[in-house]
Amino acid sequence: MKSIFKMDNCKDMLTLTQQDILDHVGDAWSTGEMRGLGAALLRLADAIDQDWRPPSGGPAFRWPSKLSRIERDLYILGDKARQICESRKRRAKFIPASLFAEPAWEMLLELFQQHAGRARVSTTSLCIASGSPCTTALRYIAELEAVGLVRRVPAEHDKRVTFVELTDDGVLAVGSYLADV
Secondary structure: OOOOOOOOOOHHHOOOOHHHHHHOOOOOOHHHHHHHHHHHHHHHHHHHHOOOOOOOOOOOOOOOOOOHHHHOOOHHHHHHHHHHHHHHHHHOOOOHHHHHHHHHHHHHHHHHHHHOOOOOEEEHHHHHHHHHHHHHHHHHHHHHHOOOOOOEEEEOOOOOEEEEEHHHHHHHHHHHHHOOO
């Protein structure tokens, strides 16, 4: 790891301002080294946000979980999901959508977008978003629930309404894919 400053006296380090450090780093480090430092600082901040405490006898730093990294980038990944959905709709103008029917994927993308926006999705709305007949969509919701990607949650205010939401495994699966594309 590259040092920021070489100092004989630790007290000198305490007198440095943030601007002094930024000026030195800007002059002495490449952009790649700066990005590496920035990424390390983000990981440290994530670990502290997760109620970080140094374990006894182990390393003082732990990496944030994959799920917390996805949650950190939720807005960006939600926007990617939106762009994919828009691209699929544009494609349907030129090629029949029935050739690319993926109701489960459409539902997962919709649920991820709504998760990113902190919105809830009713079963009826999710069926519509799937672009498939209601019975087909309900069958796919049951399959997604069976594999642990989604869960159904009854509405508190109206027992006739059920919401569908991604589980942590669902957020991790869809978010990991979106982070990779």
